[in-house]
Amino acid sequence: MVRTLEIGEQGEQGEQGEGDELKIKLNFRTEQSWQSCHLDFFPLAFDDDAILFDSHFSQPAWHKSSSTTRSRILNNLVIGWSINHDNKPICLTTVVTRNHMTPLTTPAAHPTNTCFGTFSFPEQKSFLYPGSTGDILPTPTTTTSTMEDERTVELDCIAAIFPEIILDPSNPFSASIELPINPQNPVKVVFPAASDGALVTPPPSDSSQVTVDSTTAPAENIESHNLSYLPSLQIHITLPEGYPEEKPPKFELSTSPEWLSRSYLDELQAYGDNVWEEAGRSAAVYGYIDFLQQSAENAFGFAKPGKILEIPQDYKISLLDLDIKATQAAFEKETFDCGVCLDPKKGTVCHRMIDCGHVFCVQCLQDFYNNAITEGDLASVRCLTPDCAKKRDEARVSSSKKTRKPRTLSPSELLQIPLEHDVVTRYVKLKHKAELESDKNTIYCPRKWCQGAARSKKHRKPEGLEINNESDDESDNEEPVENGKKKDFSAGRDLLCVCEDCSFAFCSRCFQGWHGEFTFCIPKTSNGELTEEDKASMEYLKLHTTPCPTCAAPAQKTHGCNHMICFKCHSHFCYLCSAWLSPSNPYQHYNTEKTSCFMRLWELEGGDGDDVGIGFAGGNRMPDPEDIEPDNQILEVEEPDDQEPVPPPVPEVVVIEPPAPPQEALQREGPLVLRINQLPPRPAPAPVVPDPPRGGRNQRQPPNARGAVGRQGGRGNGRPRRVPRPQGPVEPDPLGQEAAQQAWVQMFVQMALNDEEDQLDSDDEEDGAWEIPVR
């Protein structure tokens, strides 16, 4: 089936034959291939606009291929019948109606090969031919259609030209045809929100909807799309009785969905009458269709630069969908030269780069990218055109400096190519890893077996196959709530890290398990080492400060009584035992016999610390080799495990070493046994309490700050005593010990319920040797 007809392979002009005869080589394309034939034209008739030729096809190929000849204006040659493109449309319907466009199937009779052509040269070549303008028709022998209705004949011809036409089975003079809209330049389309009623339903008489130009165009912030394909135009043709002499043809136009407004379609319809009039009230159908086709070339004017077509929002999806599908279909029909294998490839096996539009064949892309991803060469996963990324980078720099888009392909594009899911997954993982590694702020999980990166808002762990580059926005959304809540303690907010692999929650400062944001901790390098300086600070803090029970901020007393007010959160607390004190009556703590601080308000009046006052446990203490075990203490600090309430069996740990370091486990038995031996099975806290010097620093841990600071161990002298004590008395009375322990545990639990377990430690001092000097 001949779809197009062109002169010469490269669009060369038809050559003129000798004399009046025209010899023209025609190249025409069938569905499969190009063919050519030679035409000899014999001028038959001429008028001001055209010359009519009788032609003989010198090659039999024509007979076959031209059975449904479609005539179109191509390089100024019009074969068969048509309108003169440069002048007003002329329909040589008399020629057409004789069915000469369809060479007859009786090749024996030469006249049946006759075809009539309108030939016009761009330079207005003049032909002189003295023949008559009248009878131009050698009557074909096989056609006996003189009595046929002109309308039928015309529609038959149209059907020959446009095979896609659908003739109305109920009305022989009616037909419809679909005109695809594929303008040469894309149309800029905006889809205003449907709420803007005025745009969606314009008054029928007003065509403003479709004639808005860019100057009056709605706000630029509305997203515009460049569409290369629009829904086709439906043309319904009805030729009324009396056509063509008396009545104009009736054209009904419609689009689905209605992207062209009714009013504009009405205008186009009305133009049909003009065509009919200008054709001299003769056959006008082809002329009109041709007019529409040409108008569609620039999308009825909307494809011009600066024009914006507005289409109701409701049609957005279907239009975009159509554009994508049609573009894809056109792409698949095209042939591309792949720049890698240099072979011409069908569009169906090619991929067009989303960013830059370069086309490569799928095979080459797969080979290259699979290779690159396997080798971990992520930077190569980009367009394969030399300098492609570079040029676009430059363009981007000049246009907008801020939008730094990744040059490498997105995982979704890789899947589209398509690459194997596994490969793309690997690509995403490698990319994420590379991002983390290149960011020196990345924090890694302290668990040795894990070493995953902490969840980061900047480099979110990819879920599925998306590289989340926009995650910053999301995190911004999440942030404000927390901000408001924790504004005053902003430090804590940044400390919490959660490993994205093992979900371990840890503190980014001390690399211990998460201890809450208020806990004071010492910065540490991720390898678990404290710097010398930090170690010393830690030591000092342990010896000479007391943590606030509320916010754990360490406080050091320089002078005065033991009623402290936190500089940070203004909590009232006791310097000796870190207990929270009621702001309304803080001194009650020192006046209640029950507390270990009874009557000790003025202890350490001169301050605490080597450099301040006399330090009640630190500065003046006798140096004791077993006293401080810095390593242990540090470890205690590091141990986050004791966040939970200390379980009953380790009360002494609570008292003396709240952090309960694991290495302590071995020692547990010793102290416990000692205690049992020293205490009655049910030791009453009462006797303990009145002894002022006892609690000392050991007691400082208030229930709520327990384990938070871990500074207590070294302070009291109790600790060193314990080490030498273990075991001794255990042997003689294991049973009694067990009973005693049980009883003791019960008591502890009871006290813990009352939040008084602190006082238990008073049982520690059975001898006064370690007692703090009381002043």
Place this chain on the structure above:
Amino acid sequence: MASSQKRISKELAEVTTNPPAGITVSLVDEANVHNWNIVMDGPEGSPYAGGKFKLLLVLPTDYPFKPPKINFKTRIWHPNVTFDEHGSMCVGILKPEAWKPSSKIMSVLTATQQLLIEPVPDDALEANAAEKFKNNRAEFNKEAKEWTKKYAK
């Protein structure tokens, strides 16, 4: 890799039927498309004019995913080519990070030619030549001409 050979054959056909001016190409061994002999005329206007320089172009088996290698077999005194029996050179588009699979041998050859016309002394392999090229052009030209006469005739 069959697709690699196919592409090389295509490029060879392209370069032999329509060779860039001053360049002739042949295969070292007709049975192996991976090794090419290149004969490049010293470009007019350069101190290498009049000389004929032989080069060896080696295309790796995973060409075009990996860049080809090109070496001067004729000694040449040039800032960007080592003045020894290897004749190694640095051409921007052959650097692995710059190479793209759709770069072609034709562009490698023309880039090489361009390098003879316009040395890049800031990216030099032959410091002596680069130094003279930068600071004493006349001396450079003279010396380059002499070497051309000596080796590339």
